[in-house]
Amino acid sequence: MLDWSTCGVVEQKPDVASGAWVFRGTRVPVHALFENIEGGATVDQFLEWFPGVTREQVEAVLDHAARSLHPA
Numbered sequence: 001m002l003d004w005s006t007c008g009v010v011e012q013k014p015d016v017a018s019g020a021w022v023f024r025g026t027r028v029p030v031h032a033l034f035e036n037i038e039g040g041a042t043v044d045q046f047l048e049w050f051p052g053v054t055r056e057q058v059e060a061v062l063d064h065a066a067r068s069l070h071p072a
Contacts, residue, residue, distance in 0.1 A: 006064070007060065007061065008055075008060070009061060012024060024057070027052075028052060028053050
């Protein structure tokens with residue numbers, strides 16, 4: 001499991017999205033990005049469907065996940 005606490009573009013609050021990790025300043029769960037990509041969506045589509053999320057946030061989350069899978 002990824003440690004999202006070290007990724008600055010996400011946050012976790014008990015009263016937001018049932019405590020799931022969300023993109024900071026939104027109610028969009030991080031797992032929604034991965035579910036949509038796995039379903040064949042592009043990053044541009046995701047950003048269109050979830051306008052509160054920025055491209056920088058998505059890139060940071062994807063980078064964090066990649067670094068977590070392949071630590072230096």
